[in-house]
Every structure is written in C-alpha cells, then in structure tokens.
Amino acid sequence: MKMIQNLSLLFVFCFYCLPIVIQGSDQHERKPYIVYMGEMPMGRTYAIKEHHLNLLEAVTGSQKIARQIRIHSYGKSFNGFVARLLPREAKKLRGEDNVISVFPNTHNKLHTTRSWDYLGMTLNVNRRLNIESNTIVGVLDTGISLDCPSFNDKGFGPPPPRWKGKCVTGANFSGCNNKVIGAKYFYLEQPVIENASPVDEDGHGTHTSSTAAGVPVAGASVDGIGRGTARGGVPSARIAMYKVCWESGCSDMDMLAAFDEAIADGVNLISVSIGGPPRDFFSDPIAIGSFHAMRRGILTSCSAGNDGPDLNSVENVAPWIMTVAASSIDREYATMVALGDGKNATGVSINTFTPENKMYPLISGALAANHSRDDYGNASSCDTGTLSKEMVMGRIVYCLGQGNQDWTIKDLGGAGTIVGLDERADFGSITIIPGSYVEANTVGKQIDLYINNTKDPVAIIYKSISTRTPAPRIISFSSRGPQSIANNILKPDLAAPGADILAGFSNLATLTGNPQDPRHNVFNILSGTSMACPHATAAAAYVKSFRPGWSPAAIKSALMTTATPMSIKDNSAELGSGAGQINPLSAIHPGLLYDMNMNSYIAYLCKEGYTNTNIDILIGSKGFNCSTIVPPPQSTDGINYPSMHIRILSPNSTISAIFYRSVTNVGQANSTYKAIVTAPKGLSIEVVPDILQFSRLRQELSFKVVLKGPPMPKEISILSASIEWNDSRHSVRSPILVYKESDDFMK
Numbered sequence: 160m161k162m163i164q165n166l167s168l169l170f171v172f173c174f175y176c177l178p179i180v181i182q183g184s185d186q187h188e189r190k191p192y193i194v195y196m197g198e199m200p201m202g203r204t205y206a207i208k209e210h211h212l213n214l215l216e217a218v219t220g221s222q223k224i225a226r227q228i229r230i231h232s233y234g235k236s237f238n239g240f241v242a243r244l245l246p247r248e249a250k251k252l253r254g255e256d257n258v259i260s261v262f263p264n265t266h267n268k269l270h271t272t273r274s275w276d277y278l279g280m281t282l283n284v285n286r287r288l289n290i291e292s293n294t295i296v297g298v299l300d301t302g303i304s305l306d307c308p309s310f311n312d313k314g315f316g317p318p319p320p321r322w323k324g325k326c327v328t329g330a331n332f333s334g335c336n337n338k339v340i341g342a343k344y345f346y347l348e349q350p351v352i353e354n355a356s357p358v359d360e361d362g363h364g365t366h367t368s369s370t371a372a373g374v375p376v377a378g379a380s381v382d383g384i385g386r387g388t389a390r391g392g393v394p395s396a397r398i399a400m401y402k403v404c405w406e407s408g409c410s411d412m413d414m415l416a417a418f419d420e421a422i423a424d425g426v427n428l429i430s431v432s433i434g435g436p437p438r439d440f441f442s443d444p445i446a447i448g449s450f451h452a453m454r455r456g457i458l459t460s461c462s463a464g465n466d467g468p469d470l471n472s473v474e475n476v477a478p479w480i481m482t483v484a485a486s487s488i489d490r491e492y493a494t495m496v497a498l499g500d501g502k503n504a505t506g507v508s509i510n511t512f513t514p515e516n517k518m519y520p521l522i523s524g525a526l527a528a529n530h531s532r533d534d535y536g537n538a539s540s541c542d543t544g545t546l547s548k549e550m551v552m553g554r555i556v557y558c559l560g561q562g563n564q565d566w567t568i569k570d571l572g573g574a575g576t577i578v579g580l581d582e583r584a585d586f587g588s589i590t591i592i593p594g595s596y597v598e599a600n601t602v603g604k605q606i607d608l609y610i611n612n613t614k615d616p617v618a619i620i621y622k623s624i625s626t627r628t629p630a631p632r633i634i635s636f637s638s639r640g641p642q643s644i645a646n647n648i649l650k651p652d653l654a655a656p657g658a659d660i661l662a663g664f665s666n667l668a669t670l671t672g673n674p675q676d677p678r679h680n681v682f683n684i685l686s687g688t689s690m691a692c693p694h695a696t697a698a699a700a701y702v703k704s705f706r707p708g709w710s711p712a713a714i715k716s717a718l719m720t721t722a723t724p725m726s727i728k729d730n731s732a733e734l735g736s737g738a739g740q741i742n743p744l745s746a747i748h749p750g751l752l753y754d755m756n757m758n759s760y761i762a763y764l765c766k767e768g769y770t771n772t773n774i775d776i777l778i779g780s781k782g783f784n785c786s787t788i789v790p791p792p793q794s795t796d797g798i799n800y801p802s803m804h805i806r807i808l809s810p811n812s813t814i815s816a817i818f819y820r821s822v823t824n825v826g827q828a829n830s831t832y833k834a835i836v837t838a839p840k841g842l843s844i845e846v847v848p849d850i851l852q853f854s855r856l857r858q859e860l861s862f863k864v865v866l867k868g869p870p871m872p873k874e875i876s877i878l879s880a881s882i883e884w885n886d887s888r889h890s891v892r893s894p895i896l897v898y899k900e901s902d903d904f905m906k
C-alpha cells in the first residue's frame with residue numbers, strides 16, 4: 160500500500176526523477192513499451208515497482224539498466240509498467256509469466272447548445288439531483304480551463320465522500336472547485352514539458368467536459384452566433400479531468416496511467432474522445448483501461464472516430480466500450496453570400512465576421528492564378544503557391560475543393576473565401592476570414608458563371624446565422640463499421656449529437672486553434688465524434704442517477720434499445736449509426752435489459768481464443784478454465800450484446816447465424832413481450848420463443864435469433880433488419896445487420 164502511495168507522489172510531482180542516462184549505442188534504439196500484466200495481484204502484499212524492476216533486470220541482465228529504463232509503474236487499478244526497451248527485450252518480456260502483452264507506445268488523436276433540448280432533456284427535466292450531484296464524470300482529454308463559466312461551482316457542496324482524487328496545480332491552473340473536483344496531468348514522454356499543468360491550452364477538453372456536465376450558462380455564444388443557454392447533460396454532476404493529450408497527441412502510456420488513477424480515484428463514468436487505429440484488445444490502452452473500469456462498475460464511453468464515411472473506419476471497438484457515432488441536431492449555421500447581380504447563395508460555415516456595408520470585388524482561383532507557377536498545383540482549388548497575390552488582395556476568392564483555403568487566401572491578403580464542395584457540408588467550420596462553404600455543382604456553379612460573365616463581379620459574405628434543418632442524420636465524418644477486431648459485434652453502438660456543438664472553451668486557445676487567430680472565447684462551436692461522446696457519457700450518467708444499481712452493460716443496453724433508428728444518406732446503415740440516436744428519457748424505462756457482467760466478457764474472450772493463462776492474469780484468478788463456460792458452440796457472437804451482427808467473409812456464402820440472448824425484466828413484474836421482426840427480402844429471421852412471459856422483476860429469460868438466407872446478390876453488401884420486444888408499454892429494439900465483404904476482401 161505504501162509503495163503505491165509513493166508511486167502516486169512520484170507521479171504527480173516528479174515525472175522524471177530518474178534521469179535516463181543510458182550508455183552506449185543502445186540509447187537511441189530504446190523506445191517506450193508498455194508491458195501489460197492484467198489485474199492487480201491479490202492476496203499478498205506486493206511491491207509492484209520491485210517486481211517490475213526484477214522483470215527488467217531478468218531481460219537486460221543488469222539492475223542498473225533496469226532502474227534507468229523503467230519509466231512508470233501502473234498499479235492502482237491494474238498491473239503493468241512502461242520502460243524503454245530494445246525490440247529483443249520486448250520480445251523476451253512477452254514470454255514472461257504474468258505478462259499479457261508488450262506493445263510499443265504510440266500516439267492517439269483527438270476526435271475533434273441546443274443539443275440537450277433536442278434530445279428531450281429540457282432545462283427543467285425530472286432529475287435525481289441528490290444522486291446526480293454525487294456522480295463523478297472522469298474525462299481523459301486535453302485538460303480543462305476553469306475560466307469557462309460552465310464550471311462555476313456556485314451552489315455545489317463538497318466532493319462526494321468516496322472521492323479519492325486530487326487536484327494538481329501548475330501553470331495557468333490554480334486549483335479546482337466543487338464542480339471540477341479533480342485535475343491531473345500525465346506526460347511520461349521525455350524530455351519533460353516545462354510548466355506542465357492540467358490547464359487546457361487546446362479547448363477540446365473544456366468543450367467535452369462542459370458538454371457532459373457543465374452548469375447552465377445563459378447568453379452563451381461565439382460572437383453572437385448560436386446564442387442560448389449552454390449546458391451539460393448532467394449539470395449537477397462533478398468533473399474530474401485527466402489530461403493526457405499534448406501537442407504531440409495522446410500517448411498510450413499516458414492514457415493508461417490516467418485510467419489507472421481515474422478508476423482508483425472513484426469516478427463513476429469515463430469519457431474518452433480520443434482514438435487510434437483499432438488494435439488487439441490487450442495492446443490497446445483504451446480497451447485495457449475500460450476493461451478494468453468495467454470490472455469496477457464504471458462505463459467507458461468513447462468516440463467512434465472521424466474517418467467516415469469510409470467503411471472499416473470505426474475505432475474503440477471493444478465490446479465493453481460504448482462506441483459513439485456523431486449525428487446532427489436540428490440546428491445548423493448558414494452563411495449567406497449576396498452577389499452583385501442581386502442573387503443570394505447560402506452556404507454553411509461559422510463566420511464570426513460582420514461585413515462592412517459594401518460589396519467586395521470577387522474573383523475565382525482559376526482567374527487569380529499566377530501562371531508562372533502553374534506546376535505548383537491547382538489554382539481552381541486555390542492550392543498554396545498557385546495564386547497571384549495581386550489578384551487576390553482585397554478580393555473574395557471562389558475556390559473549389561475540400562477545405563482550408565481560407566488560410567491561403569488570408570495569407571495573400573484576400574477579403575474572404577467561398578469554397579465550392581463536392582457535397583453540401585453537413586457541419587460548419589470556423590473560418591479565419593469571412594467565408595462560406597457552398598455546394599459546387601449548384602450554388603458554386605452559379606457563382607462561377609457570374610464571375611466569368613461579369614466585368615467587375617462583387618459579393619458580400621454575411622455573418623452566420625443559425626437555422627433549422629431536418630435531423631438527425633449521421634454526419635459524413637463519423638467513422639463507420641464494420642470492425643475487424645471483434646468481427647461479429649456491431650460498432651458503433653449508438654449515435655449522439657456531434658455537429659456544430661456550442662460548449663465551453665479555453666481562453667488560452669484561439670477559436671480555430673491556429674496561433675495566428677486573434678479570437679479567444681470561453682465558448683466555441685465544434686464538430687466531431689469527440690463532441691458526440693460526452694453527450695452519450697452524460698446520457699449514461701443521467702440513467703445511472705435513476706438506476707444506480709445497473710451495470711455498465713445494462714446502462715449501455717438501455718441507451719441502445721431505446722435509441723431512435725436513423726436513416727443515413729450513404730448506404731452504410733447501422734454501420735454508421737449503430738442502434739440510432741440516444742433517447743436519455745426513454746432509457747430510464749427500457750423494459751428489458753441485455754445485461755452482461757465480467758463473466759459474460761470472459762466467456763466471450765474464451766471464444767475469441769484467449770488462453771486460460773491469459774485470462775487468469777487478466778482477472779487475477781487461478782486455474783480459470785474456458786471450457787467450463789463457453790456458450791453453445793453454434794453461437795455466432797458468443798455474447799449477450801444488445802445488437803446482432805454477422806460479417807460474411809466469403810461473397811458466395813449463404814447467410815446462416817444464430818444469436819443466443821437473454822433479457823432481464825426491469826419493467827412491470829407481470830409482462831408479456833412479443834417479438835416483432837423486420838427483415839428485408841433475402842433474409843429470414845426466426846425468434847425462438849417469440850413470446851416472453853415475465854412474472855417478476857429482475858427475471859431473466861432466454862431466446863435465440865436464427866438468421867438464414869441465400870448468398871447475397873453481388874450488388875448488395877448490407878442487409879438491415881431488427882428485432883423489437885414489445886409489451887405495448889416498452890419497445891426494446893435491437894438492430895440486426897448482415898454485412899458481406901466485397902469480392903476482393905479475400906484476395
């Protein structure tokens with residue numbers, strides 16, 4: 160126990176007490192590796208750090224080197240350490256007893272309000288305030304800025320008694336309050352960052368934290384845009400910030416350190432708007448950390464990633480994680496452009512600039528080309544280096560293409576940018592000079608024609624206004640399934656608002672994040688699955704405040720089975736939306752739960768081929784035997800998941816799958832649920848039994864879902880179906896999705 164406390168002191172006040180002075184040529188080849196050793200060893204007083212040093216001594220042959228290369232020992236919530244290793248030492252450690260995995264440290268990236276009203280959670284919605292105010296939301300992110308009024312602690316009592324976390328102070332961060340009750344930072348990289356502190360210099364962490372649990376702030380806006388009351392989903396809950404992201408990204412070793420401490424500190428939920436390419440569960444810090452969190456009853460909510468609309472792009476796919484896609488709300492930011500010929504064109508962006516009362520000269524990139532630089536790129540797209548400064552100066556420039564032309568035009572002294580996109584933008588970007596994004600084929604073409612056919616074309620770009628728009632839709636950038644780590648588990652799980660979200664921001668950052676941008680504000684409008692994740696975290700916290708006894712899996716099940724199915728513009732269907740848009744109010748009364756506990760996940764891991772020995776290490780047991788608990792062999796996914804998914808790997812295979820499920824009654828004691836199946840042509844679905852008769856609460860009944868069908872036609876890769884248990888009071892809906900790999904998948 161003493162050892163562990165010392166470790167934490169070392170951690171907080173002195174990341175690099177041990178100078179790394181390693182002799183010889185090995186020095187440059189050593190890289191940080193994470194050695195993951197599962198559950199904390201139980202039943203003996205265990206000097207964790209000594210044990211780690213012994214292991215290192217065994218592979219390096221030197222006690223001195225062992226001391227020099229060890230960077231950090233985990234040991235509050237799980238066992239493991241970080242050390243600078245040579246590849247051969249890493250290999251040797253993989254073979255050691257008690258080691259589950261050894262993997263190199265890599266960097267993950269951030270997945271960069273009216274939204275709560277839109278989800279039905281109005282300002283005065285029914286709440287369990289006494290429980291909500293004892294709920295602690297742990298956020299792994301870029302830090303937090305207490306200058307943001309969303310974290311005002313007026314009216315908050317002291318932290319809940321079980322809270323064991325700390326508040327670390329440092330540069331620009333003088334301490335916590337009764338709203339933000341904990342703040343720590345994690346930076347195991349070398350050399351050490353001067354003046355490190357939990358402060359948010361990026362804005363992302365302040366934004367996600369305030370989306371989850373910020374207090375209501377009336378009159379919040381970005382220079383008047385989006386004005387309204389900004390607030391989090393659980394405004395009475397407490398926040399604990401674990402800063403793991405720095406300019407270099409968010410490293411595996413820092414994220415694991417944050418999970419290690421957050422779990423031990425006593426958070427109730429963990430929100431992680433960070434990700435990286437999917438990896439094997441136990442070589443992935445978020446999968447490892449969230450597994451140990453789940454064991455202790457803590458649900459981890461993660462963003463799905465921003466690499467959509469491509470398929471196979473979803474991240475954070477472990478079954479014990481709640482993986483959140485980004486949807487739109489019914490508000491967007493319109494930026495109007497008026498042309499000299501009296502026509503108006505509407506685009507999408509977040510343009511904070513109010514124009515002077517005059518028209519500005521207008522030109523297109525194609526006409527502003529510097530022809531002595533034609534080989535530098537594409538002037539129509541306003542590529543950097545292709546335009547003539549003379550032609551751009553003082554003008555609004557129309558550019559084709561994808562993105563950040565406003566910066567190029569700004570550098571050349573332009574007055575504004577109109578960007579023609581292939582498709583209409585489904586979220587707004589903040590522009591550095593007046594700017595609007597229009598659809599190239601319609602509005603854009605008109606603007607270009609006007610420019611080509613007019614002697615002195617002029618235009619004006621107005622400040623953005625908020626408008627209503629049909630919703631929800633899955634946003635184009637939101638990452639899509641299928642995933643390949645847990646083949647037959649549908650990810651993302653569900654969707655939450657992640658476009659044009661107005662929430663708290665850090666005064667130390669600029670609105671666009673670029674240091675040349677002079678604009679600072681304590682609110683900002685951002686888009687990303689990063690913004691969707693804290694919405695789902697807060698929804699989970701809200702459900703938990705009414706149902707404190709529910710497991711993480713039960714809360715996730717409630718949010719999934721009560722979600723609103725969504726239509727999706729491309730044909731990725733539930734591979735984009737999962738079960739659909741969250742419905743926090745309905746999730747309190749789901750009727751039935753697809754519950755899972757630790758053993759359910761262990762059974763699943765057995766099926767996925769994890770060995771008895773690895774499972775022993777993982778959960779800190781002895782003599783665990785997979786063959787005693789494996790579910791029926793025909794089961795397609797081997798887990799009681801609230802959605803059903805099969806990936807057909809060979810294009811000519813017939814469809815054949817069987818899902819064993821059990822549901823727990825949390826509605827009325829006496830209730831009869833009927834299965835209502837919706838299936839497309841080419842897929843037959845049988846539910847056995849198709850009536851479930853409950854006579855008491857907490858009763859668990861089992862059923863199976865059998866899928867059959869001929870080989871799917873060549874041109875079809877997705878069959879979307881659903882099963883809904885309905886007792887006329889509740890509708891407990893699960894998506895069923897068949898995905899066929901394309902022909903070249905096998906090659």
Ligand SMILES: *[C@@H]1O[C@H](CO)[C@@H](O)[C@H](O)[C@H]1NC(C)=O
Nearest residue numbers: 329330331332353354666667
């Ligand atoms: C933040 O802290 C650094 C280091 O102490 C200091 O140089 C800087 O001026 C501070 N910035 C603000 C805005 O307070």
Ligand SMILES: *[C@@H]1O[C@H](CO)[C@@H](O)[C@H](O)[C@H]1NC(C)=O
Nearest residue numbers: 495496497501502503504621
């Ligand atoms: C274009 O927008 C301006 C400013 O909102 C408005 O005054 C004008 O009537 C609009 N013109 C057309 C043709 O819609």
Ligand SMILES: *[C@@H]1O[C@H](CO)[C@@H](O)[C@H](O)[C@H]1NC(C)=O
Nearest residue numbers: 529531532546547548549550
């Ligand atoms: C055009 O490009 C040439 C060659 O790089 C450069 O010298 C010149 O200044 C540019 N002209 C303008 C007007 O930007």
Ligand SMILES: *[C@@H]1O[C@H](CO)[C@@H](O)[C@H](O)[C@H]1NC(C)=O
Nearest residue numbers: 536537538539540559560561
């Ligand atoms: C320049 O970019 C635009 C928009 O991306 C594209 O339509 C056009 O074909 C490109 N032109 C050349 C010469 O590559």
Ligand SMILES: *[C@@H]1O[C@H](CO)[C@@H](O)[C@H](O)[C@H]1NC(C)=O
Nearest residue numbers: 525526539604605607608611
């Ligand atoms: C306008 O003129 C430019 C330059 O000649 C050309 O590339 C573009 O296709 C023209 N636009 C339209 C809509 O005709």
Ligand SMILES: *[C@@H]1O[C@H](CO)[C@@H](O)[C@H](O)[C@H]1NC(C)=O
Nearest residue numbers: 771782783784785786787788
């Ligand atoms: C695991 O259990 C199975 C079935 O009960 C048994 O046959 C097998 O010997 C056990 N394996 C170990 C290593 O105990």
Ligand SMILES: *[C@@H]1O[C@H](CO)[C@@H](O)[C@H](O)[C@H]1NC(C)=O
Nearest residue numbers: 808809810811812902903905
């Ligand atoms: C599937 O069937 C088609 C048509 O019979 C055949 O051309 C193709 O090679 C088969 N693909 C596989 C992977 O068996």
Ligand SMILES: *[C@@H]1O[C@H](CO)[C@@H](O)[C@H](O)[C@H]1NC(C)=O
Nearest residue numbers: 827828829830853854855856
């Ligand atoms: C459920 O139904 C049974 C049989 O109809 C009845 O005996 C029992 O009291 C009912 N339970 C509740 C909680 O209504």
Ligand SMILES: *[C@@H]1O[C@H](CO)[C@@H](O)[C@H](O)[C@H]1NC(C)=O
Nearest residue numbers: 835884885886887888889890
């Ligand atoms: C299922 O239950 C809901 C109540 O949640 C009810 O409104 C709906 O009509 C039912 N659907 C069917 C198809 O019976």
